[in-house]
Amino acid sequence: KVNSEIQTDIITLTRYLTETQHALGSTATGDFTLLCHALQFSFKSIAYYIRRATLINLVGLAGSENKTGDEQKKLDVIGNEIFVNSMKSSGKVKVLVSEEEEEALVFQGAGKYAVVCDPIDGSSNLDAGVSVGTIFGIFRLDDDAEGKAEDVLLPGTELVAAGFTMYGASANLVLTMKGGSVNGFTLDNALGEFILTHPNMRMPKSRAIYSVNEGNSRYWDEACKDYFNTIKEKGEKPYSARYIGSMVADAYRTLCYGGIFAYPADKKSPKGKLRILYECAPMAMVMEQGNPPGVLFQKSSTSLHILVMMN
Numbered sequence: 687k688v689n690s691e692i693q694t695d696i697i698t699l700t701r702y703l704t705e706t707q708h709a710l711g712s713t714a715t716g717d718f719t720l721l722c723h724a725l726q727f728s729f730k731s732i733a734y735y736i737r738r739a740t741l742i743n744l745v746g747l748a749g750s751e752n753k754t755g756d757e758q759k760k761l762d763v764i765g766n767e768i769f770v771n772s773m774k775s776s777g778k779v780k781v782l783v784s785e786e787e788e789e790a791l792v793f794q795g796a797g798k799y800a801v802v803c804d805p806i807d808g809s810s811n812l813d814a815g816v817s818v819g820t821i822f823g824i825f826r827l828d829d830d831a832e833g834k835a836e837d838v839l840l841p842g843t844e845l846v847a848a849g850f851t852m853y854g855a856s857a858n859l860v861l862t863m864k865g866g867s868v869n870g871f872t873l874d875n876a877l878g879e880f881i882l883t884h885p886n887m888r889m890p891k892s893r894a895i896y897s898v899n900e901g902n903s904r905y906w907d908e909a910c911k912d913y914f915n916t917i918k919e920k921g922e923k924p925y926s927a928r929y930i931g932s933m934v935a936d937a938y939r940t941l942c943y944g945g946i947f948a949y950p951a952d953k954k955s956p957k958g959k960l961r962i963l964y965e966c967a968p969m970a971m972v973m974e975q976g977n978p979p980g981v982l983f984q985k986s987s988t989s990l991h992i993l994v995m996m997n
């Protein structure tokens with residue numbers, strides 16, 4: 687009798703995409719699936735270099751800054767180049783916005799999608815071995831789009847897919863498509879495949895964790911101070927504090943354990959620190975589609991806070 691523990695009906699990301707796209711019926715052209723193949727290749731490559739960074743002297747600074755003023759790590763530059771080349775060679779992307787690129791990249795060819803990304807978010811933590819991640823969002827352009835930066839000046843609600851890959855003990859990809867569920871895939875390094883390990887992820891209500899940089903509390907407005915003081919005093923069991931400072935890691939924990947993640951706008955960052963296009967919007971789509979009823983999203987007038995509150 688074959689050991690029933692051996693999984694012989696494995697759902698890889700490739701199979702998941704094929705089966706999902708079939709569900710779209712004849713409208714599926716396969717372009718989105720091929721774009722996702724290029725995406726997953728970039729995640730596998732970035733995971734490889736992050737895992738080996740210390741061994742091949744890839745940690746440390748590249749000696750440059752990106753457009754938003756962040757000091758670039760060597761891996762920021764390499765991760766970005768891997769991502770750009772993968773998107774460009776897929777032939778399915780028309781416009782690419784990357785945190786590490788000065789301007790939006792417009793590719794020749796018949797691409798119908800725009801991709802926004804932060805190739806290695808949280809890279810300031812890399813030298814300490816803290817989990818970092820790639821955040822991405824995908825917009826479907828109009829067929830007659832000629833391709834220009836303005837094409838991606840869209841609200842997050844227009845995203846057709848979004849997700850992130852966290853490079854931790856294993857590479858964990860979280861992917862959601864418009865109106866669909868949130869699914870988690872774990873990279874099997876031996877097979878070189880992302881395997882569906884967390885189907886239909888939904889935030890549990892059970893854990894009370896709050897995740898915010900309290901070092902900024904002196905800069906918060908009164909409402910923010912009151913809120914976080916309340917949850918620290920609430921009931922017989924106050925919330926536990928967990929803050930990694932790497933959004934993908936904090937978000938993945940929030941998705942798995944529930945709770946609140948926030949980066950409130952404050953006197954230092956009046957419009958919030960997190961970038962709306964390739965950090966907040968994709969993450970908000972994942973959290974919004976992966977939540978049980980009763981989860982509240984708050985957007986302030988000046989910036990998008992991601993307050994994922996569990997009632």
Ligand code: P6P
Binds near residue numbers: 807899949959
């Ligand atoms: P702070 C990383 O630079 C990042 O963009 C997010 O990954 C993270 O959540 C945030 O900044 C951390 O910012 O000010 O708390 O160090």
